[in-house]
Amino acid sequence: MTLELWDKKIESMPSEKLKELQLKRLKELINRVYANNKYYKKKLNEAKVKPSDIKSLKDIEKLPFLTKNDLREYYPFGLVCTEIDEIVEVHASSGTTGKPVVGPYTRNDVDLWGEVMARSLWANGLRKNDRMQNSYGYGLFTGAHGFEKGAQKIGAMVITISSGNTKRQIDVMKDFGSTAIACTPSYSLYIAEVAEDNGLDPKSDFNLKLGLFGAEAWSEEMRTNVEKRWGITAHEHYGLTEIIGPGVVSECKHKKLHINADHFYPEIIDPNTGETLENGEEGELVFTTLTKEAFPAIRFRTKDLASIVEGKCECGRTLPIQSRIKGRSDDMMKVKGVIVFPSQIEAALMQVSGVSDNYQIVKSKKGDMYELSVEIEPTDERWAEGHLDNLEKKAEDEIYSILNLHVPVKAIEPKTIPRSTGKAKRVIER
Numbered sequence: 001m002t003l004e005l006w007d008k009k010i011e012s013m014p015s016e017k018l019k020e021l022q023l024k025r026l027k028e029l030i031n032r033v034y035a036n037n038k039y040y041k042k043k044l045n046e047a048k049v050k051p052s053d054i055k056s057l058k059d060i061e062k063l064p065f066l067t068k069n070d071l072r073e074y075y076p077f078g079l080v081c082t083e084i085d086e087i088v089e090v091h092a093s094s095g096t097t098g099k100p101v102v103g104p105y106t107r108n109d110v111d112l113w114g115e116v117m118a119r120s121l122w123a124n125g126l127r128k129n130d131r132m133q134n135s136y137g138y139g140l141f142t143g144a145h146g147f148e149k150g151a152q153k154i155g156a157m158v159i160t161i162s163s164g165n166t167k168r169q170i171d172v173m174k175d176f177g178s179t180a181i182a183c184t185p186s187y188s189l190y191i192a193e194v195a196e197d198n199g200l201d202p203k204s205d206f207n208l209k210l211g212l213f214g215a216e217a218w219s220e221e222m223r224t225n226v227e228k229r230w231g232i233t234a235h236e237h238y239g240l241t242e243i244i245g246p247g248v249v250s251e252c253k254h255k256k257l258h259i260n261a262d263h264f265y266p267e268i269i270d271p272n273t274g275e276t277l278e279n280g281e282e283g284e285l286v287f288t289t290l291t292k293e294a295f296p297a298i299r300f301r302t303k304d305l306a307s308i309v310e311g312k313c314e315c316g317r318t319l320p321i322q323s324r325i326k327g328r329s330d331d332m333m334k335v336k337g338v339i340v341f342p343s344q345i346e347a348a349l350m351q352v353s354g355v356s357d358n359y360q361i362v363k364s365k366k367g368d369m370y371e372l373s374v375e376i377e378p379t380d381e382r383w384a385e386g387h388l389d390n391l392e393k394k395a396e397d398e399i400y401s402i403l404n405l406h407v408p409v410k411a412i413e414p415k416t417i418p419r420s421t422g423k424a425k426r427v428i429e430r
C-alpha cells in the first residue's frame, strides 16, 4: 500500500524523532510563556519550576495543570502570551456553565489550525474534487471555521450553509451535489429523517460519501447506524476550544484517532490524584499546545476520559493513537453504586432491533440518590406492530448485560423527542 499522507515527514516520523521535536518545542514554549505572561510566570514560580528545569519530556510533570476555572478567572484575554494586536481571530465556547472559554488566534495560529484540519480531513479521504456541506453552526463556535479552513487548504469546495433550516439542507445537498457533510452525528440523522419524510432515500438520492462528525459524544454503534442510514463512511473529529478547536486528532481509514502530537502533547492522568498514567491505561486526557502563540495551554485538563497507545498503525502513521472518548468525567453518573456513562446506554440501545436512533436518558433525584430511566422511540414499523412491552424488555436486558444495572425503559411515540441541529441533549433531568 502506498503511503498517502498529508504530511508524510511528520505523520510517519519515527517515535524517537517525534519525541526530540516535542522536547525542543516544549522548552521553547515554557521559555516563551515565562517571559511573556505574568499569570504563567506566577504559576511556575509557585510550583518552583524555572524554564531551565525542563530537560526531558518527563519534566512536564513538574508543571502545574491548567483548568477551566483558571480560564474563567482570566477571561477573556488574561492568558494571551502575545501583544493583543497580534490576534486576528477569536472564538469562544458556548459557556453553558458560567463564562465562555475564549480562543484567540494569531496569524500563525490560524495557519496551524488550517494545517492540522487539512491533515485530519485528508486522512478521512476528503480531496480537491469533493464538495463539503458545512452544517456546523457558523458563529463564535470553532467547529464550522476549523472545517472550512482545512477543506479549503485541500482545495475542496466548501458549502457554507451553517446549521438549521433542515429542508434547505436537503435541497442544497441534492442541487449542489455535496459529497461530504460536516456536522454533529445527531444532526445528520435528523437531516436523514427529514429527507425520508420528503420521500427521498438518503442512500441513493444524494452523492454523499463522507461524514465528518464531531462536537458530540457518540458510540461506535451509533457510527454504524449513521453509516448504514446514509450509505457513507463516517469519521470522528475530536478537539477543544482550549486547545485549537477541531484538528487535535486525525482519524485514518482504519478509524484510529491519531493525535497530532507534534503540536499537541498528550498525557493521561489519574483524575483523582493527578498522577501520570502508563500507555494503555484509561484516565483523563491532558493536552499541552506546543506551538500555539496567542493562547498556549499548558497541561490543560480536558475532563475527557480516554487511553493512548503508541506504535505504527496499518495506515502508516506513527502518531500516537487515542481511544474514543468514553465520556466526560462531568457526564459520569453513579447509580446504586454503579458508574454509568451515557455512551454505554447508547451502545446497548443500538443493539436492539426496532429501536430508532432517538432516545433520551432521564435522570431524577430521589433524596440524595439519582435514579435513571430511558425513553426510546421505536422505528415507525416497530411502533405500528404494537406489543411494545416486548421491545422495552429487550432494551432493559441489553442495558443490564452491559451495566449489570436495571434501568427501566419506556417506548414513546416516534418523533416526540426534541431534535437538535447542533449537539443533541441525550440526558435530561426531571
Ligand SMILES: [Zn+2]
Residues within 6 Å of the ligand: 252, 253, 254, 256, 258, 313, 314, 315, 316, 317
Ligand atoms: Zn492509522
